[in-house]
Amino acid sequence: MRRRGMVIGVLVGVLALAAAGCGGDDDGGSASATTAAPETTAASATTAAGGGGENEIQLTASGTAWDKTSLDMTSGAEVRVEVTNQDSIEHNFTFAEANADQDVEGGEDATVTFTAPAAGSYEFFCKYHPSAMRGTVTVT
Ligand SMILES: [Cu+2]
Numbered sequence: 001m002r003r004r005g006m007v008i009g010v011l012v013g014v015l016a017l018a019a020a021g022c023g024g025d026d027d028g029g030s031a032s033a034t035t036a037a038p039e040t041t042a043a044s045a046t047t048a049a050g051g052g053g054e055n056e057i058q059l060t061a062s063g064t065a066w067d068k069t070s071l072d073m074t075s076g077a078e079v080r081v082e083v084t085n086q087d088s089i090e091h092n093f094t095f096a097e098a099n100a101d102q103d104v105e106g107g108e109d110a111t112v113t114f115t116a117p118a119a120g121s122y123e124f125f126c127k128y129h130p131s132a133m134r135g136t137v138t139v140t
Pocket residue numbers: 064090091092126127128129133
């Protein structure tokens with residue numbers, strides 16, 4: 001009788017320790033992740049509704065290079081990029097964060113429109129010549 005009581009006592013002690021350990025870890029991890037997400041969504045929705053306006057950008061590809069290496073736009077604005085390809089080979093305008101991916105045949109123009117993402121610094125590039133034709137997109 002006495003021995004049995006001791007064994008149960010030890011088991012209960014171990015379980016209590018394990019439960020306490022798990023609970024502590026969970027509290028620390030989840031709290032910060034839940035707060036960050038809604039704030040970002042609210043910020044971009046407000047900017048779009050308030051009218052970020054229209055941003056029009058002219059971009060020219062010539063000699064497998066862009067004429068601009070930095071583009072500026074306002075978060076939430078409807079952006080229209082007019083790409084002129086002065087080369088005989090095909091180029092492309094990719095701005096992944098805005099889901100823009102537009103091919104431009106040699107000697108032709110193409111227009112791509114998208115909504116500017118949240119404020120930040122991003123990259124745009126030609127997916128066929130990504131090392132030679134790339135630049136920075138600054139969203140404010
Ligand atoms: Cu290219």
